[in-house]
Amino acid sequence: MIRVLVADDQSMVRAGFRMLLSGEPDIEVVAEASNGLAAVEKAARFGPTVVLMDIRMPDLDGLEATRRILAADRTARILILTTFDLDEYVYEALRAGASGFVLKDDPPEQLLAAVRTVAGGDALLSPAVTKRVIERFTRIPRRAPPRALDELTERELEVFRLIARGLSNAEIARQLYISDTTVKTHITHILQKLQLRDRVQAVVLAHESGLFDGDRRPAG
Amino acid sequence: MIRVLVADDQSMVRAGFRMLLSGEPDIEVVAEASNGLAAVEKAARFGPTVVLMDIRMPDLDGLEATRRILAADRTARILILTTFDLDEYVYEALRAGASGFVLKDDPPEQLLAAVRTVAGGDALLSPAVTKRVIERFTRIPRRAPPRALDELTERELEVFRLIARGLSNAEIARQLYISDTTVKTHITHILQKLQLRDRVQAVVLAHESGLFDGDRRPAG
DNA sequence: CATCGCCTCCTACGTGAGTAGGAGCGGCGA
DNA sequence: TCGCCGCTCCTACTCACGTAGGAGGCGATG
Numbered sequence: 001m002i003r004v005l006v007a008d009d010q011s012m013v014r015a016g017f018r019m020l021l022s023g024e025p026d027i028e029v030v031a032e033a034s035n036g037l038a039a040v041e042k043a044a045r046f047g048p049t050v051v052l053m054d055i056r057m058p059d060l061d062g063l064e065a066t067r068r069i070l071a072a073d074r075t076a077r078i079l080i081l082t083t084f085d086l087d088e089y090v091y092e093a094l095r096a097g098a099s100g101f102v103l104k105d106d107p108p109e110q111l112l113a114a115v116r117t118v119a120g121g122d123a124l125l126s127p128a129v130t131k132r133v134i135e136r137f138t139r140i141p142r143r144a145p146p147r148a149l150d151e152l153t154e155r156e157l158e159v160f161r162l163i164a165r166g167l168s169n170a171e172i173a174r175q176l177y178i179s180d181t182t183v184k185t186h187i188t189h190i191l192q193k194l195q196l197r198d199r200v201q202a203v204v205l206a207h208e209s210g211l212f213d214g215d216r217r218p219a220g
Numbered sequence: 221m222i223r224v225l226v227a228d229d230q231s232m233v234r235a236g237f238r239m240l241l242s243g244e245p246d247i248e249v250v251a252e253a254s255n256g257l258a259a260v261e262k263a264a265r266f267g268p269t270v271v272l273m274d275i276r277m278p279d280l281d282g283l284e285a286t287r288r289i290l291a292a293d294r295t296a297r298i299l300i301l302t303t304f305d306l307d308e309y310v311y312e313a314l315r316a317g318a319s320g321f322v323l324k325d326d327p328p329e330q331l332l333a334a335v336r337t338v339a340g341g342d343a344l345l346s347p348a349v350t351k352r353v354i355e356r357f358t359r360i361p362r363r364a365p366p367r368a369l370d371e372l373t374e375r376e377l378e379v380f381r382l383i384a385r386g387l388s389n390a391e392i393a394r395q396l397y398i399s400d401t402t403v404k405t406h407i408t409h410i411l412q413k414l415q416l417r418d419r420v421q422a423v424v425l426a427h428e429s430g431l432f433d434g435d436r437r438p439a440g
Numbered sequence: 441c442a443t444c445g446c447c448t449c450c451t452a453c454g455t456g457a458g459t460a461g462g463a464g465c466g467g468c469g470a
Numbered sequence: 471t472c473g474c475c476g477c478t479c480c481t482a483c484t485c486a487c488g489t490a491g492g493a494g495g496c497g498a499t500g
Contacts, residue, residue, distance in 0.1 A: 104394070153446065166424040168417075169487070174324070182448050188488065197388075198456090198488075200420055204386040207427035373476060389457070402478050408458065418458075418486090 002119045003030045005048035007039035007065065008081065009057045013104065017052060020108055027115065036060025043069045043076060049119050050077045055093070066096040077118040151193045159186040163199050164206035222339045223250045225268035227259035227285065228301065229277045233324065237272060240328055247335065256280025263289045263296060269339050270297045275313070283316045290317040297338040371413045379406040383419050384426035 006017045006029060014032045021027045030046045033039035037059045043051055051069060055062040066078045078098040093101055099118040102111060152160060162172045169183045176183070187199065196202050226237045226249060234252045241247045250266045253259035257279045263271055271289060275282040286298045298318040313321055319338040322331060372380060382392045389403045396403070407419065416422050 155447065163420075164424070166417075166421040168420075178447085179449060181450060184488070185448080188490090191488080197386075200383075200388075200423055201386040203420055203423040203427075204384070207423075375477065398477085399479060401480060404458065405478080408460095411458080 002027045002050060002115060003046070003048045004028065004115065005031045005033065005039065005043055005046060005051045007033040007036070007042075007051060007057065007062070008054040009034050010054075013054070013081075017111075020111065021115070024112060027112075034058075036062060036065035039065045040068045040072075044072055047073070048076065050079055050115055052079050052081055052115070053098070055080060055082045063093060063096045066093065066098050070097040077121070079114055079118050152190060156186050156190050156193075159183060160190050160202065160206065163187065163190075163202050166203070222247045222270060222335060223266070223268045224248065224335065225251045225253065225259065225263055225266060225271045227253040227256070227262075227271060227277065227282070228274040229254050230274075233274070233301075237331075240331065241335070244332060247332075254278075256282060256285035259285045260288045260292075264292055267293065268296065270299055270335055272299050272301055272335070273318070274301045276302075283313060286313070286316040286318055297341070299334055299338050372410060376406050376410050376413075379403060380410055380422065380426065383407065383410075383422050386423070 004021055004027060006014050006021075008014050008017075011034070014034070018029050018032070021029050030048055031042045033042050035058045039051065039053065039057075039062075040060070051066075053062045053066060057065070060068075062080060066080070069076050069078065077100075078096075079100045079102060080093045080098045081102060081104055100114055102114045106114075158176065159172060162175060167175065169180055169187070173180045173183045190196075190202065191198065194202065194205060196205060224241055224247060226234050226241075228234050228237070231254070234254070238249045238252070241249050250268055251262045253262050255278045259271065259273065259277075259282075260280065271286075273282045273286060277285070280288075282300060286300070289296050289298065297320075298316075299320045299322060300313045300318045301322060301324055320334055322334045326334075378396065379392060382395060387395065389400055389407070392403045393400045410416075410422065411418065414422065414425065416425060
């Protein structure tokens with residue numbers, strides 16, 4: 001019998017998994033947790049074979065919860081759940097000791113297969129995730145994770161700051177006295193270097209990395 | 221003779237204005253300043269007829285510099301320069317006592333005309349700015365400035381938070397178990413209510429308004 | 441001198457985002 | 471009961487964004 005702990009802050013998601021898993025004769029959901037701390041505590045209490053672990057959770061995120069659970073019990077198998085297929089999570093999660101990585105919207109059979117696979121002691125990545133990992137390794141042979149702002153040139157950083165203020169390409173072009181296409185070129189380079197999908201993620205990164213503290217808008 | 225002080229942190233812009241203005245027989249650039257404090261100081265020293273004032277400047281922003289210059293000399297005329305035609309600036313600037321408001325990429329003749337107009341004691345807004353002001357007053361008869369997050373419904377706020385994390389419409393749809401088109405509908409409403417152009421500005425607003433402090437990314 | 445990195449600009453293309461306008465549904469207050 | 475509001479979904483359309491791939495100039499470095 002595979003004993004499962006479901007840790008996710010959305011009750012909807014927990015209910016969905018309970019529903020899905022309870023239909024299986026060899027699987028049993030022994031507990032649920034709505035945050036990271038609770039997950040650690042219930043893992044210790046119920047000793048599940050597999051923990052379905054969301055990354056984004058209050059109190060303690062899924063990665064840290066993973067580390068703590070494994071520190072207490074090396075036999076536990078953690079299967080990371082996420083909606084986001086952003087690359088860093090994969091590496092972070094695997095470094096934390098997770099056995100697998102699946103997307104919440106993978107098809108049900110695939111999710112069930114994933115649970116059984118990691119329960120059996122094997123590791124597994126969802127196909128969508130695997131694809132990204134392969135892409136990444138073929139694109140960037142073996143260098144360290146980028147995401148460093150200092151990889152950007154002066155000009156790129158300048159463009160980056162304007163993006164982060166919410167300006168459009170046309171506005172940036174006017175501001176810097178360069179053409180629209182040049183702006184696009186810079187942005188393409190910025191996104192590649194920082195491993196971001198689009199300018200929206202660039203804005204998020206800029207603000208999260210504290211690039212704008214003490215530089216708030218002039219008209220408050 | 222119209223005596224002009226050019227205050228802008230970009231030397232490129234200052235040079236451009238000096239070039240433009242020096243070609244006019246009735247206009248003379250008497251000084252330049254690259255930050256707000258210098259602008260205040262040089263305005264006191266040179267007593268210019270008109271100050272071309274950028275809003276975004278180090279040390280002291282253009283709005284506060286405007287207040288201080290006018291506090292010292294009620295006859296000074298301040299013409300605000302900006303690349304951004306975001307509404308609040310207009311009101312802030314006019315409240316600060318500015319005589320006009322022009323965009324840096326308005327055509328040269330228009331900029332010259334603006335300098336002469338405010339020198340003559342009249343007020344003036346660049347056409348592009350005027351357009352926005354009128355739109356604003358016709359669309360929202362007399363109510364208080366929007367830009368209030370509490371105008372958003374529960375669901376809209378939920379979508380707003382996900383936008384602010386950098387998610388695409390498809391990802392938001394999956395996350396909330398609704399369709400792509402519904403997400404678009406919510407976003408259209410959000411942008412209207414908050415007077416924003418696109419999701420990029422929404423991200424900026426979200427982070428600037430401190431909505432995300434203490435809620436940083438899970439994988440740090 | 442040659443190469444390399446940076447900045448600039450270009451075309452062409454696919455697609456995600458946002459608008460416009462309409463529709464149906466359930467709840468809730470008048 | 472009627473209407474309003476919030477939430478959902480739809481089509482059709484436009485356009486900004488980002489990618490791909492190429493090109494030239496310029497300054498520094500080897």
